[in-house]
């Protein structure tokens with residue numbers, strides 16, 4: 001019998017088992033082979049209709065889901081709240097029920113509110129994929145991040161991964177903690193104390209406030225953007241000061257005399273959390289992460305479609 005995921009929706013990494021993550025990776029390996037062929041398309045989701053419902057801006061996630069759907073031969077429709085009847089006062093549930101009335105099988109949703117995809121999964125019959133809910137989870141980002149570490153270093157198990165920057169407002173960080181720990185990595189965070197959540201140690205995550213010490217410890221540095229759009233308070237004096245004390249640059253990395261794999265989920269604020277010379281250097285796998293996002297999202301939608 002074909003292996004299946006233990007979940008009906010992908011709402012967060014917290015809900016997945018290690019076997020689920022490994023199944024997604026094995027499936028993504030196969031799809032990555034497909035994506036490297038001259039004909040990059042398979043008929044796997046030929047009779048499946050998927051709506052990409054985005055209530056927040058996105059470049060990578062949205063395009064990657066859409067391309068993954070096209071590679072799987074699914075029918076796709078795209079909804080963007082900024083050009084929709086949400087502007088006229090329509091609710092989330094009414095919006096989604098109207099989309100579902102058009103016979104849609106799966107919804108990929110990004111929303112600014114924590115728990116929005118969980119709410120939907122309790123009120124509609126189709127499969128839901130969380131493409132980022134507020135400051136909570138971004139499961140496909142964490143899957144592609146761990147998949148990229150596995151590709152670069154052979155495995156995730158036993159690796160030391162440090163997540164740098166604005167942990168407090170980051171859905172990428174929380175999903176990464178869950179994914180990395182389920183796969184056997186050690187996890188640390190590094191940033192200004194004001195941007196590190198108070199509950200962090202309860203999650204089994206180490207804390208280091210000194211960037212050099214954190215870089216000396218880790219095999220992989222996943223550098224996050226300062227999410228000014230989510231910050232209601234002033235968490236540090238200025239971006240210039242943040243960059244001086246918490247920014248990662250080529251000179252600092254070269255002075256360590258060791259290899260550290262540099263990752264970033266994007267979008268990058270060049271010159272703030274990371275300098276251009278490092279983001280574009282041989283240490284960086286940032287564009288590999290983007291490439292792997294398509295195969296990972298193909299795998300997630302393919303596996304969930306088996307449960308329609």
Ligand code: CP
Pocket residue numbers: 057058059060061062132138141265266267
């Ligand atoms: N990494 C990520 O979620 O990027 P986008 O916001 O551009 O989708």
